[in-house]
Amino acid sequence: MARRESILTTRGQSFLSAGVVLLAAGLLIGLGDLTRLGLLLVGIALAAVLVGRRSPSWLQARRTVSPDVLTVGEHATVDLALTNVDRRRSPLVVAQEQLAYVLGDRPRFVLPGIAGGQVRHVSYTVRPTARGRYRLGPLLVRVRDAFGLTSRLAQVPSDDAILVLPVVVDLGDTRLTSAGSGAEGTVPQMVALHGAENMSIREYRLGDDQRRIHWPATAHRGEPMVRQEERPALRRAVVLLDSRRSTLGPDGSEAFEWAVSAVASVVAHLDRRGFAVHLVTDDTLDDCATATTTDAALEVLALARVGDDETYPEVVRAAADLASLGGVVVAVVGAGDRVDDRVVDRAGDKDRGAVASSGAATDGSDAAVLAAARHPGTTSAALVLDPAAFGHDGSRSRHRPSRPHHHDRGPARHDGGDVSATVQVLRAHGWRTVVVQGSESVDQAWAALDHPDGGRR
Template identity: 40%
Template sequence: MRRFRESLTTRGAAFLASGGVLVVAGILLGQHDLSRIGTVLCALPLLAGLLGRRHDLSLDVEREARPSRVVIDEPAVIGMTIRNPGPSRSPVLLAEEHLDYALGDRPRFVVPGLASQTSTHLEYAVRAHARGAHRLGPLGIRVQDPFGLTLRHTSISSDDELLVLPRVEQLAAGRSLGRGLGAEGSVPHRVALHGEDDQSIREYRDGDDLRRIHWPATARTGELMVRQEDRPAKRRAVILLDTRAGSHAGTGPGSSLEWAVTMAASATKHLLDFGFAVHLLTTDPDRESGVREDTELDAALETLARIGTSPETGIDSLLHAASAATAQGGLVVAVVGGLDDASARALSSLRQPGGPGLTFVIDAASFVREGAAVPRVAGADPRSTTASLAASGWSVLTVRPEMGVADAWTSVAGARSLVGAR
């Protein structure tokens, strides 16, 4: 009975109420015709409800996003195929696609009646205003009887999504960024016998083929030098992204987390373009280590698209993983919030002597809107973190909301040579 009451439209409820009144009035006044009219009015919604129940609303929905991954503010077209798997014809349906708020308004359709085992194809456009894995669906459908007395509602669940990647800004090369080819140790001397990328010179080691001795280099250095025809190893770059909830503030595109994600995405692509072997480290509570490591651009951007804030303890796992990743040296780029003294020392130790280290310290308090609570991390202060890292030889910038990602990179990367990245 409750389901029936919920299915009544305003018109159906009016019919039922009016019919009831007429039936009672007819009985009290002895007017049988009035009671008959009331009975008909009451019966119509009941009959409409029963007729509506005979239609099976079990439909199959398949979606395809074109393209399947977009960048913020890039449009996408969602193709939706609705199929009737039942044995009987489906009625004409009113459909509404439920979408995340970031994808815009909910599209509405009229789905024509479908014969058994047939389908129809519909399309709608979306434009995402925020990164993330945005859910598509469920598809809400409703069917109304011809008299408009009852309305049935149901929804078709869905696990489809549209992946919206973070923005990637063009970063300047910085002062003497150089290319990312070199060795993870002493930088090999290059020669141009068959192209500088094809050969390098290194010191002789026991077991080396004597035919590979490079006599001009041996004479010049006074030590046996051999040709190494392998392609030089890529220099390593390790990027850390601190996503602790207490390190970030603000909401939407202007939040500190979005700034940090954009910087991490931009730095990853920038350094990969310069030939570095990039290791992006982010917190992942679902992994045993608590850290996710990405080395390919597509995987890194997907990770950054899905990432949210993490527990406060995540910084310890992140710094531990970074310590292993930087053991052989390399460029270190850290996007962090305020750190306590122990974490600041751990981060400082990641930069090898003479190697470059860039840090962007988020001043979360400056991202807080008026009247909102200021995030706190026990013992952490962005100003003391900045001072501690600067004293350890890092290039550091305290980040505030008015700073652009590209300008912040230029300010820090241009402050020192990055050629020493090994």
């Protein structure tokens, strides 16, 4: 058990002060009884300090959280089991649980004496207001000596924590379909039956169950053939989270939290519909090639933080590599502040082939880099957050110096025109786009992608 420095109470300070005065007076006037009385008072105060410095290891704490994983706004009950591991009865103490402020008020309670070896349970409720992983504890107890001369706070160490997931919004029945939906997993080479089961036929191998012999195929091939039930191929989906500080603001900003919730909702939505979902963020660059599950993605997103702009091209490149195999691509991004006017002019051309050939996808602008991640035959959708609508101006210069030779690519737009410019570049490359103005919920923005013209401007 860790401890803090012992503190003399008012009574303890009075004892020590009186003892020092009496000791000095006795030595000054030569009264032995007065000197001995002063020594007694000083000795009692110092003894109390020494005793108080001893670590009271009689208390242990164990927490049980129900549920142990929750989303923002949900309530969880924490059961705090306090055990007196000493053989003697514990003293009465005042205790306070240490919690992050986003979990709610810090509970305080009086802990009566606990018999040796006994357990006392105390429960309290937490209601997190932000996602993340938060530590529960340590428990602080105020310990006093028997004479009331010292009082100090000692903490009971704890490794308990609670994980708060981002909010997942039900996105309804809106679907993003594509002729090139991609495939992930084994596709049966020979389908024997067309029904609820997905089966393929292969040659009989030693040890196969004879009840799985497919007699029609055996008669046709002239050799034993067996049924092999295989998992159907999954459609591929790539979900990208833009975590640039310059476009979505700092950690905890409204825009970034909206983006994280949107990505979590999209992943859950596509996973329920049988897609093999690949989540691409700053934190998943090393393993985004492996399809994720909703639970695993939510754990990653619960700890997501804004990153530097330098990693954004790597995130887009990883998403483009996955999208090259086909599938649906969904990106939740902020409107970048580096959109070349010349790119916007070319993006206004209705001939998309002319836009691509003119170099819009290779000029280095943020919007063009993302636009090039779409491959022919795939469905790509982008939820573009307007920084100004979320109270963030999107100016990159506030966070880090501008890129060198920025003027060589033409003037950049910092007056809010970047949103429309980003949308124009993306739509010119075949993306469905929706501009999120801050007042819309995630399901409303997602439903707008089903608009015939590919979304709202």
